[in-house]
Amino acid sequence: MKFKLKVDFRAFVCHNFWWKMTALVLAIIVWYYVKGEISTGGIKI
Amino acid sequence: MIQEFFKLLLMPFQDWRYLLEILILWMVIYRIFIFLKGTKAVYVLRGIIILLISFVISQWFGFYVLNWILTKLFAFFLILVAIVFQPELREGLVRLGKPHFFPLELKQEEIDQLIKEIVIALTRMAKKRIGALIAIKREISLNNFIDTGISLKADLSAELLENIFYPSSPLHDGGVIIEGTTVLCASALFPLTDNPNIERRLGMRHRAAVGISEASDAVVLIVSEENGAVSMAINGQLTRNLSAEDLLTILKGQLRREK
Numbered sequence: 001m002k003f004k005l006k007v008d009f010r011a012f013v014c015h016n017f018w019w020k021m022t023a024l025v026l027a028i029i030v031w032y033y034v035k036g037e038i039s040t041g042g043i044k045i
Numbered sequence: 046m047i048q049e050f051f052k053l054l055l056m057p058f059q060d061w062r063y064l065l066e067i068l069i070l071w072m073v074i075y076r077i078f079i080f081l082k083g084t085k086a087v088y089v090l091r092g093i094i095i096l097l098i099s100f101v102i103s104q105w106f107g108f109y110v111l112n113w114i115l116t117k118l119f120a121f122f123l124i125l126v127a128i129v130f131q132p133e134l135r136e137g138l139v140r141l142g143k144p145h146f147f148p149l150e151l152k153q154e155e156i157d158q159l160i161k162e163i164v165i166a167l168t169r170m171a172k173k174r175i176g177a178l179i180a181i182k183r184e185i186s187l188n189n190f191i192d193t194g195i196s197l198k199a200d201l202s203a204e205l206l207e208n209i210f211y212p213s214s215p216l217h218d219g220g221v222i223i224e225g226t227t228v229l230c231a232s233a234l235f236p237l238t239d240n241p242n243i244e245r246r247l248g249m250r251h252r253a254a255v256g257i258s259e260a261s262d263a264v265v266l267i268v269s270e271e272n273g274a275v276s277m278a279i280n281g282q283l284t285r286n287l288s289a290e291d292l293l294t295i296l297k298g299q300l301r302r303e304k
Contacts, residue, residue: 016075016078016079019075019078019079020075022078022094023071023074023075023078024071026074026094026097027067027070027071027073027074028067029097029098029101030070030074030097031057031063031066031067031070032053032056032101033101033104035056035063
């Protein structure tokens with residue numbers, strides 16, 4: 001059972017790996033940008 | 046300077062909500078990527094990502110002229126995307142609100158019968174190398190394609206399917222559309238995919254199968270005239286060389302009734 005879980009997790013991570021990484025990088029960039037804009041008053045909430 | 050950089054870098058770890066925000070953003074962006082993967086929109090997506098990264102870099106380093114140009118270009122690009130990819134966007138919104146289960150009021154026995162008849166017909170046609178193209182309607186309407194074919198509205202049977210695709214039959218060209226246990230039409234024209242990842246040696250039948258599976262949520266089955274191989278297209282993805290057992294398993298999974 002343990003072995004199966006390990007294999008499934010690996011498959012989950014490896015499946016569309018580069019799409020996942022690009023999405024993560026983009027998410028971080030967007031978050032930092034919006035957060036920075038909010039702190040400097042560029043975006044008013 | 047370095048201290049400030051690290052302070053900025055560690056900012057998301059100061060509050061669990063920041064990390065959650067990034068996680069949610071990550072999931073949303075990833076879903077958009079997967080939705081666009083394999084379509085021509087992916088090239089536009091690359092352009093948007095490059096523009097976005099250039100925009101953020103120019104903002105951080107204070108390249109104000111570049112930043113102004115990129116801002117205008119980005120707004121123009123978004124409008125262009127909305128116009129060019131209007132059908133894909135509409136389809137995406139339709140899919141977003143649709144559950145993924147067999148929608149018809151069919152009993153489990155009827156679904157089993159439907160699958161059995163289709164598998165029998167495909168196996169026999171594959172043996173005889175008779176080309177076939179069958180789309181099984183699920184949630185999204187196929188009315189546009191039904192109108193291009195010859196209306197049948199006949200009870201589904203393996204014999205009927207074989208008869209339709211028999212090479213000298215007047216209805217053998219084009220595709221068959223099935224809804225529930227009814228063959229709605231034959232000789233229907235399906236749109237050809239322009240997905241560049243589809244092998245060039247695959248014929249029009251396979252391209253049409255992938256095309257209609259991109260335009261709807263239909264399960265599309267193909268028998269190759271050349272080698273009798275059975276393939277299946279779902280959501281623009283083509284699975285080739287399926288055995289009768291594979292077909293049975295996949296169809297049971299795809300056409301299952303909601304519990």
